[in-house]
Amino acid sequence: MARKSLELLTESMFYVLMSLLQGERCGTEITADVERRTGGRLKIGPGTLYTILAKFEEVGYIEETRVEGRKRTYQMTFRGRLAYREELERLRQCVRDAEKEAY
């Protein structure tokens, strides 16, 4: 059965995917990376992070690559990259639309 894509990516989800663009990462590395990228503006709670990872795995955006002891590492799939690019394009469009308007 074909896996259903997510209807929308929230800011946290978008940053989790962004964090995995560079390569494999485990949960705590993702949180630290997101916090660093956003200068501490976006903090991802542990509950949220692992719900997102579980959901992304379910829809096929990411996959588990390694389990070392109690640490699991994930990487983005082609499907995940596609979802990321679609969202990025949507956001770019939003910015373009906003910039057309003088304020």
Added chain:
Amino acid sequence: MEEKEKKIVWRFRAVDFYRVAETESWLADMSDKGLLLEKAGTFFCSFEKTEPQKIRYRLEPRGKTDPSEEYVDACEEMGWELVDCWKSTFLIWRSTRNEAPEFHTDPIAESYAFKRLSRSMMWSSIISVIGVILIILLVVRKYLTAPIMQLVSDHELFSMILFLSFIWSDIEAIRQWISIRRLTKKLRSGEDIHERIEVKHKLNWLPDAIYLVSAIAMIAIPFYGIAQSRTGPADRFDMKVPRLCEIEEGITIEEGLTIDGVDYGNFASTSWAWMAPEQLELHEQGYVDEELWEEWHQAGREDVDMPITYRAKYYRLRFEFLAEPLIAEMKKTLTDELGIMFESVDGGDEAWYGRKENLQHLIVRSRNEVVHLRYIGPAELKDRMDILISKLQ
């Protein structure tokens, strides 16, 4: 250094765990009073007595499996400790660190976990509603045909409580599902569901307390019923009904099948029901004409007269007003099933006699006592009315 012994206290679960914000607030209130959650049970929660502390609790729907060790570690690293899992439905997390981030920072992502829980609760509600409908059909059918006979049967109270608790569980399951569905919708619209609210303890515990009492009653009632019932030879019982030897003169008692010292052709037994706390049943069998009996033994039932069989059932009802409808039901059942027509005869407050070939039935009422005699034999049962009435009085 000597380790201080933990002091554990138990509290009735004051809130419904499916009301997430209320539960989290109640647990936080308890820690404000120095009670730190240790175990969350169906009806009771245990707490460790400590100094009052400011603690945040968060409930998270449990997935299909236990949380991974990595997840638990990561949460601990970020200031959240897993306390317990409630009924395989919710993981209970707590944080004592003020600087720890909120457990969930994205309501939409959180809604995924709630949506999964909502879906599984919907299916279990549907299945249990179907189950209850089937039980209702069964129970209602029994109660429609003979409600009073059902009420005086020895398992009536048990089945009634069981039936009501099934319905109660269903209502609860649907209510909880609606509550989780509402939370899922709130999350999907970006709202926070973890705000601290004032917990009104007043009657929140009442439904659970009723359910707990019912559960205890369901277990206790059959045991009480068993404790009240006895089976053995008739002469060991206080006979509220005539013996076969008083109905049929010159009777020779014929032994029936004997198991564990009890002759199941000739025995008495008592039973208990809340609506009929005193019940006695007597079974006896025998013969009068020895030649005829021998012949019957050799040739089989079809060719000659049957031996004499006798069954008497006595009820002392809790309420007198149940007696009349009980008799009406007994008569109707015998008329419908065996085609026995009853006529009113003199005796007690009410007496009915019916006959079909050798089979005779006599039903007599005196205030809240009802006796039903079933007899196959040559004697005229209604001629023994005086003996029967003297037993009752």
